[in-house]
Amino acid sequence: MLPTLDARLSAAAELVRPGEPVADIGCDHGKLTAVLAASGKYPKVIGADLRPGPLAKAEQTLEYAGCKDRAELRLGDGLSVLSPGEVSTIVLAGVSAQTTWEIIEKAPWVSAPGGPRLVMVPATRHSDLRRWLWEHGFALAADRPVQAAGRWYAVMAAEYTGEVKTPAFRECLFGLTGQWPEGEGYAAWQKAKLPRLRLGVPDGTELAKEMDELIKGESKA
Ligand SMILES: C[S@@+](CC[C@H](N)C(=O)[O-])C[C@H]1O[C@@H](n2cnc3c(N)ncnc32)[C@H](O)[C@@H]1O
Structure with missing residues (x-):
């Protein structure tokens, strides 16, 4: 079988x-x-x-x-x-x-x-x-x-x-998944992990800024 x-x-x-x-x-x-x-x-x-x-x-x-x-x-x-x-x-x-x-x-x-x-x-x-x-x-x-x-x-x-x-951080986070109808669910799941990841990133860096924008929802997937 x-x-x-x-x-x-x-x-x-x-x-x-x-x-x-x-x-x-x-x-x-x-x-x-x-x-x-x-x-x-x-x-x-x-x-x-x-x-x-x-x-x-x-x-x-x-x-x-x-x-x-x-x-x-x-x-x-x-x-x-x-x-x-x-x-x-x-x-x-x-x-x-x-x-x-x-x-x-x-x-x-x-x-x-x-x-x-x-x-x-x-x-x-x-x-x-x-x-x-x-x-x-x-x-x-x-x-x-x-x-x-x-x-x-x-x-x-x-x-x-x-x-x-x-690549920018957000490109790595979402890749090409936004091309699929399921991309929204995937993006929400990836974003939910961000606050914990942000804790390990020093304030004032480009990465911190990009993460903060994503966390606040200013940058869409
Ligand atoms: C969790 S299983 C994944 C099985 C299947 N590919 C799947 O996705 O359902 C991971 C398998 O990769 C094998 N593996 C880990 N490292 C490996 C390596 N360096 N070379 C070959 N196999 C490896 C492990 O022995 C294990 O059987």
Whole structure:
């Protein structure tokens, strides 16, 4: 039986480049790996995880879904399980923003023109991941707000262009989520975290000013 994907992973699946190889890094339960493999849309589907326990779960999921022969499971850290250029899309879902960029940094072939599309669903610090991507030459191709298990996620796709951008705080906070009807709910959720974040920012700085405007509602999402 095919597993059901939550809203995060369904949105991530929609952003995978069709007709080209794909890797699901940090696949854990293997649900996304199985759905991608069973779809028959991709010539190669790789599921990988740092730990053997999750990979054993993924193997079982593939077996139940009847598509064990259509996916490869690999054990290892981040993108070390791939050879450069082996896949056209890399999914990194459910790990922290910091783990996401550390995984990307360890594989320089990803940060090159014509490199793979990154599909990311950070578990934390969406704003920091957007900033990191822009400051490291990636452009956001998609940034979709979704709700799953009672909280908001941003499902992002990014591609390397080499064009470095220095984003304002509010751009990092909302990204491109305002393009979606759900963007309003996402923005309210992001704004609700601001008073706590503001406590760590010295008064009088540009960042403090920008945060204060957002908190007072003078700057719309
Ligand atoms: C919370 S699960 C997310 C599972 C699935 N991707 C999802 O979003 O539902 C995170 C998984 O990432 C794996 N992981 C963490 N760091 C990793 C790394 N550096 N390389 C590969 N897998 C990693 C963990 O072992 C765990 O199975």
